[in-house]
Amino acid sequence: MKKSYLYLIVITSIFLSCSSGGDDDSGSDPDPVNTAPTVPIQVYPLNNTLCIDNNVVFEWNASSDAEGNVITYKVEVSEENDFSSLAHNVSSSSTSRVISLDKGKSFYWRVKSKDNKGNESEYSSVSQFLTEGDGVSNHLPFAPELVTPNKDEVISGTSVTLSWTANDFDNDALNYDVYLDTDSDPTTKVSENQSETTYNSTSLTAASTYYFKIVVKDGNGGVTIGQTWSFTTQ
Helix, strand or coil: CHHHHHHHHHHHHHHHHHHHCCCCHHHCCCCCCCCCCCCCEEEECCCCEEECCCEEEEEEECCCCCCCCCEEEEEEEECCCCCCCCCEEEEECCCEEEEECCCCCEEEEEEEEEECCCCECCCCCCEEEEECCCCCCCCCCCCCEEEECCCCEEECCCCEEEEEECCCCCCCCCEEEEEEECCCCCCCEEEEEECCCEEEECCCCCCCEEEEEEEEECCCCCEEECCCEEEEEC
16 A cells, blocks of 8 residues: 555656646747837938939839848829828839929928738938929929818817918019918919918908918919818807
8 A cells, every 4th residue: 555655756746847837838938029120221312302304213212121032112202291191102122213203393202111911110300302294494393282271170269270381493583373272172262472481361251161271473474272271160
């Protein structure tokens, strides 16, 4: 009986030592977290560039990836500075891409990187550029960019100061027509041929959405119609 008891103890000890051995993943490191690639930096065209060839070669510096994943790039080109509609949306495995664009127009572009695990960087900065038209000696002004109020902003009170910026490749003096009303395609011209890049509007109706756009003129026949922005009064 005593021998049987000792034999049972030995067998139990062996079983416990075997079951506690072997592979144990409890102390192993978890899979590393995959991070997004770095943001690419634009090389060409930079802001306020005139592209004499409408087959534009977009270039940017390569992104890096901490995990060494394969990187591709997404290039967006738009006639709107908020990219609400896209003229082109293309991918590239290299740091350049040729895109054919309409002549004599103003465009915006940006680029971001993506690794093969699906992680994306933020977009690069936005650059505005022009494509040269056929036989053009005077270039269209760049499209105006909104300063205030913010797009779709809700403002307090019934007055607002509209402000914007605009540039011209030929450095022509610019004048502006301001359109403002409650129609989503504003047709009421509230100011004409003003040189200032601000317009003060008073006596607005409370709890209403207003739309406005700026038409930029360079005095040499070049006219650029800006996109329509909106704000709402409380």
